[in-house]
Amino acid sequence: MDEEGAPRDGFTFESALRACSGAWSAELGRAVHRDALTAGLAADVSVCDALMEMYAQCGDMEMACQVFDAMPERDAVSWNVLLGGLLGHGGLSAQATEAWRRMLGEGHKPDSVVLSAMLWHHPGDGKQGREVHAWVIRHWLETELSVENALIGMYSRKNELGHALSVFESMPVRDLASWNAILSAHSQDFRVLMMFRRMVDFGARSDETTFMAVLSACDNLGLVEGGMRLFSEMENKYRIQPNVQHRTSLVNMLGKAGMVREAYEFMSKRACLGNEPTVLRALLHASSVHGNIRIGEISAEKLFDLEPENAHDFVTLMKMYENTGRLEDLEKVKKMMRDKGL
Structure with a gap:
């Protein structure tokens, strides 16, 4: 276009900048920026x-x-783009909070994507999370599915199961x-196992994330029998292939319960786990705790x-x-460490 002297307007530059974003090329983007100024x-x-x-896409906030x-x-798009960029860079949460308040102060509304991101990226700040939730209620956005899921996730990370359930039950x-978020909560x-059965009765389809959430809870709570049964159902009933995280969780669960031999047998029957450091480390830790x-x-x-x-x-x-x-x-182990320079 430049060589042929074709006229360029705002849409031309928007298209070129989107292409630079897609290519993750800040260098090309800066060249387009210079041309836009000219x-x-x-x-x-x-x-x-x-x-x-x-x-923001290229990481230059x-x-x-x-x-x-x-x-x-x-306009509202400007604020949403800024907020989305700040939230996409976790270390900028304070600036995102300030931008959020300035945006509302100027009468602009965040879109559902940014609103959900605000909730997902601020799990530790209870006051701000409730502030965003109150804004959602005031603006009649409780029925926005992505926002509701983000609210459950926020309350889950804050270990506020009551609030997470309140949002879930009102959906x-x-x-x-939604189901994966409430299971994580x-x-x-x-x-947790009752909630999983309720999900099954509801007819919702499970996935790897579903089983990871429930198995992790069984691991945390020492629900060995329920966890073993769930793992078996995952493989045989739901035909979902367990990944390393699922198997590590099971080894952890058995190890915490003092069932180190059972954990070892579980690993031994699955040759692929014999070379997985996370599984072996869980087994080593359980062996150390229980003296095996x-x-x-x-x-x-x-x-x-x-x-x-x-x-x-x-x-x-x-x-x-x-x-x-x-x-x-x-x-002997100390000497091995010294010999390796550790």
């Missing part, structure tokens, strides 16, 4: 929104904020994300081969030897 489009709201989105601050006029429509609650020297040594030996520079594995084995009075073996 073309006298520095104050065009749509072009500035596209510039902010491009810089400093430039995105500079573009925003220089805009003589802003006129639920999807898989039950991570410390013994009713034989299985602890087997796990540690495999870990030393897989992760020769991981000092934590050596330390766990040393603690096991120390706790069981095997001081000579403890000194």
Whole structure:
């Protein structure tokens, strides 16, 4: 276009900037930015929104904020783009909070995507989470599915099961994300298996995330029988192939209950787990806690081969030897660490 002297307007620059975002190329984006300034489009709201989105996508939030601050006029899209960019960079949550309040103060409304992001990215700030929830209620957005799911997720991370349930029970429509969110909220609650059965009775389809949430809760709560049954159903009834996280959770659960031999047998029957550091580490930890020297040594030996520079594995084995009075073996492990420079 430039070489042929074709006229370029705001839409041209918006399209070019979207292409730069898709290519994750801040360098090309800055070149388009320079051309936009030369073309006298520095104050065009749509072009500035596209510039902010491009810089945010490419990880340069400093430039995105500079573009925003220089805009003589802003619309709701401008604020949503800024907020989305700030929330996408976790370390900028304080600026996002300030931008949120400025946005509302100027009478602009966040879209459902940004609203959900506000809730997902601020799990530790209870006051702000309730502030956003109150805004949702005042503006009649309780029935926005993505927002409701984000509210459940926020209360789940704050361990406020009562509030999460209140949102869940009031939902006129639920999807898989809703069920997974409420199951995660039950991570410390013994009713988690009842909630899962309720999900099944409701006819909702489970996925890997569903089983991860319930198995993690069974691990946390020591619900060994229920967890084992659920794992079996996952494989045989629901035909979902367990991943490493599911299996590690099961090994953890058995190990915490003192069933170290059963955990080892579970791992041994699945050859693929014999070389998974997370599974072996869970088994080594359980062996150390419950004093199962034989299985602890087997796990540690495999870990030393897989992760020769991981000092934590050596330390766990040393603690096991120390706790069981095997001081000579403890000194051997210490020497191994010194020889490796750990």
